[in-house]
Amino acid sequence: MHIIVVTATSSQIPQPIHGKNLSRLTRECFANQQSLTIDFKDVKSITLGFFQELFLPLVAEFGSDYLKSKLKIVNMAGHIDNMMQSAFKNLEVYFDKLTAIDQLGCDEEIYAMNQAWLIKAREIARENPVMTELILGITDEAMRLAVGRLSLEDIDFIAxxxxxxxxxRFSSQFIQNINRESPSMVESMLGLSGNID
Structure with a gap:
C-alpha cells in the first residue's frame, strides 16, 4: 500500500491527530500482511507531534526490525527529516502528555479528536461566521461567539x-447511499445542508 501524506491528511502542516490516524492505517496494513510506503512528497512542514504519534506507538507494538522490513519512507526532504530526528530526541512532552491523559482517566483518542476539532472550530469561528455555519454546522450566533472566545485552557478542559x-451531520440512510454518489457530490451535499438525510 502507498499513502501520500498530503493527500491522506488534507493538511499543509500535518498535526498529531493525522499521525495517529496514519498509525492506525499502518496497523491495518500490517494486520493484512501488507507492506506500506509513506510518501512525504510536497510536505513543506510538519509538527513534532505528527512523527511522535505516527511512529512511537508502532515501534512499541511491532519493534524496529519489523518496521524496517514492512515500512518504507520516501520523498522526505532534508528539513523534514531533521524535524523527525528532533521529534525522537524531544520525547519528554509526548510522554508527559500520555501520563497526564492516563491519570485523568480519559480516552486518548477522544481527547485528541476533541482538541483538534475545538482548535479548528475556534479558528473558523473567529475568522468567518458564514464558514462557521457551512463547515461546522454551528448556526447559533451565541455558540459561534462562545467557541471563538475559547482559551487553550478551556479547550483542554472540554477535550x-x-x-x-x-x-x-448525516443520517444512517445517507451513509448507506454514500457509494452511489460521486465524492464531489457528497462534499456539495454536506456543504449546502446542515443535516444530511
Whole structure:
C-alpha cells in the first residue's frame, strides 16, 4: 500500500491527530500482511507531534526490525527529516502528555479528536461566521461567539470530558447511499445542508 501524506491528511502542516490516524492505517496494513510506503512528497512542514504519534506507538507494538522490513519512507526532504530526528530526541512532552491523559482517566483518542476539532472550530469561528455555519454546522450566533472566545485552557478542559464534542451531520440512510454518489457530490451535499438525510 502507498499513502501520500498530503493527500491522506488534507493538511499543509500535518498535526498529531493525522499521525495517529496514519498509525492506525499502518496497523491495518500490517494486520493484512501488507507492506506500506509513506510518501512525504510536497510536505513543506510538519509538527513534532505528527512523527511522535505516527511512529512511537508502532515501534512499541511491532519493534524496529519489523518496521524496517514492512515500512518504507520516501520523498522526505532534508528539513523534514531533521524535524523527525528532533521529534525522537524531544520525547519528554509526548510522554508527559500520555501520563497526564492516563491519570485523568480519559480516552486518548477522544481527547485528541476533541482538541483538534475545538482548535479548528475556534479558528473558523473567529475568522468567518458564514464558514462557521457551512463547515461546522454551528448556526447559533451565541455558540459561534462562545467557541471563538475559547482559551487553550478551556479547550483542554472540554477535550478531557470523555464525551465527543461533535456529532455526525448525516443520517444512517445517507451513509448507506454514500457509494452511489460521486465524492464531489457528497462534499456539495454536506456543504449546502446542515443535516444530511
Amino acid at each position: 478531557r470530558s470523555n464525551w465527543l464534542c461533535f456529532t455526525p
